[in-house]
Amino acid sequence: MKTIRQHLGWKLFISYVIIIVVGVVSLAITAELHTPTAISRHMAEMVPMMGGSMGMMADLTESFTQTVNEVLLVAASLAFVAAVLVSTFVTRRIVKPVQEMKTASQRIADGRYEERVQVNGEDELAELGRSFNRMAHELAQTEERRRQLIGDVAHELRTPLSSIKSVMEGLQDGVLDSEPETFANVEREVSRLQRLVRDLEELSRAEAGQIQLEKELVNPKELVETAVARLHPQFADKQVSLETHYSPDQPTITADPAMMTQVLLNLLGNALQYTPPGGQVTVQCSVSSKQLPVNNEHYLPNTDHCLLITVTDTGIGLTAEQLPHIFERFYRVDKSRSRAGGGSGIGLTISKHLVEAHNGRLIATSPGLNQGSTFTIILPVA
Ligand SMILES: Nc1ncnc2c1ncn2[C@@H]1O[C@H](COP(=O)(O)OP(=O)(O)OP(=O)(O)O)[C@@H](O)[C@H]1O
Numbered sequence: 311m312k313t314i315r316q317h318l319g320w321k322l323f324i325s326y327v328i329i330i331v332v333g334v335v336s337l338a339i340t341a342e343l344h345t346p347t348a349i350s351r352h353m354a355e356m357v358p359m360m361g362g363s364m365g366m367m368a369d370l371t372e373s374f375t376q377t378v379n380e381v382l383l384v385a386a387s388l389a390f391v392a393a394v395l396v397s398t399f400v401t402r403r404i405v406k407p408v409q410e411m412k413t414a415s416q417r418i419a420d421g422r423y424e425e426r427v428q429v430n431g432e433d434e435l436a437e438l439g440r441s442f443n444r445m446a447h448e449l450a451q452t453e454e455r456r457r458q459l460i461g462d463v464a465h466e467l468r469t470p471l472s473s474i475k476s477v478m479e480g481l482q483d484g485v486l487d488s489e490p491e492t493f494a495n496v497e498r499e500v501s502r503l504q505r506l507v508r509d510l511e512e513l514s515r516a517e518a519g520q521i522q523l524e525k526e527l528v529n530p531k532e533l534v535e536t537a538v539a540r541l542h543p544q545f546a547d548k549q550v551s552l553e554t555h556y557s558p559d560q561p562t563i564t565a566d567p568a569m570m571t572q573v574l575l576n577l578l579g580n581a582l583q584y585t586p587p588g589g590q591v592t593v594q595c596s597v598s599s600k601q602l603p604v605n606n607e608h609y610l611p612n613t614d615h616c617l618l619i620t621v622t623d624t625g626i627g628l629t630a631e632q633l634p635h636i637f638e639r640f641y642r643v644d645k646s647r648s649r650a651g652g653g654s655g656i657g658l659t660i661s662k663h664l665v666e667a668h669n670g671r672l673i674a675t676s677p678g679l680n681q682g683s684t685f686t687i688i689l690p691v692a
């Protein structure tokens with residue numbers, strides 16, 4: 311009984327057999343009930359004409375019933391053979407792909423993400439097979455990203471840790487003197503580690519969609535002014551000029567001011583980092599109607615107007631090959647250059663998540679290498 315319950319093939323076969331049995335039994339009963347009456351009626355009329363007796367009538371009735379029973383037996387046997395053949399065929403068509411999917415899913419559960427099932431035809435089973443393969447592909451990609459993330463994090467931790475270790479060893483061996491400069495180096499590396507950990511925490515929250523926004527009505531000009539004021543000393547130090555422009559009709563937006571300030575600080579920080587001394591960074595705040603300047607892909611639904619905050623620099627720019635990757639976590643155009651500056655390639659990833667949590671978009675454009683770049687925050691207007 312257990313095997314029958316476990317196998318779709320057996321269940322199909324039994325359902326066919328039940329149909330055959332019901333058909334045969336009902337035919338037999340109907341024949342049994344109706345034949346004598348029908349035959350008697352005809353015989354009663356025919357026998358006197360043919361000059362036969364009542365015994366002949368009984369004989370005829372019995373041989374007719376026997377013939378009907380034989381025919382039923384042959385038909386039932388043929389139907390039984392057909393049931394065996396059809397259920398075997400249907401089982402192959404239905405059960406085999408299902409079993410293949412079961413095996414594949416077990417392999418995937420064991421970590422073999424390259425597993426796929428063969429898809430034939432267009433029916434629901436084929437559709438299921440295709441979605442199964444899509445799911446396997448997504449799982450493989452997630453796994454790949456997870457592996458990459460661990461690798462990246464380990465890589466990011468290695469540099470500051472080995473630098474701290476070598477300073478410590480130098481101090482222990484007496485190769486290094488315990489001067490303020492030595493401790494300042496260690497402190498710098500520790501700060502870098504702290505920043506990395508903080509960024510990672512934020513990144514994981516952002517990627518899990520767990521950013522808690524404390525939205526309020528804010529004036530975008532105030533946001534920009536706050537960020538600009540905070541970075542002004544660094545711009546002055548590097549001799550990069552920083553300008554702001556506001557269109558006259560500044561709208562208010564519903565946003566979390568702390569989060570939006572962080573995005574602006576990230577963008578301004580990048581603009582400063584990737585612009586050589588003597589360069590210029592411009593922040594512009596304007597309102598756009600539904601049709602956005604960059605391309606329609608960045609069109610925001612559910613809003614008539616958008617606020618655009620652009621941060622344009624005259625720095626090292628980005629090539630068309632680099633542009634699509636800069637929002638990926640840990641992506642840095644030039645690993646060595648950015649590392650010296652302390653960048654870990656997470657800033658833009660977090661910024662993009664933060665802007666998207668506000669139902670906005672963050673996009674980057676650049677005419678090419680050494681021709682500067684522009685980052686645009688697009689936000690729906692309240
Ligand atoms: N304004 C810019 N001009 C040129 N390249 C840029 C600019 N902003 C970002 N990039 C490129 O995009 C990469 C990713 O930027 P992102 O801000 O995510 O990381 P980062 O600045 O390297 O590190 P951090 O996580 O500290 O911000 C940078 O490493 C840089 O190569």
Ligand SMILES: [Mg+2]
Nearest residue numbers: 580653657658
């Ligand atoms: Mg950055």
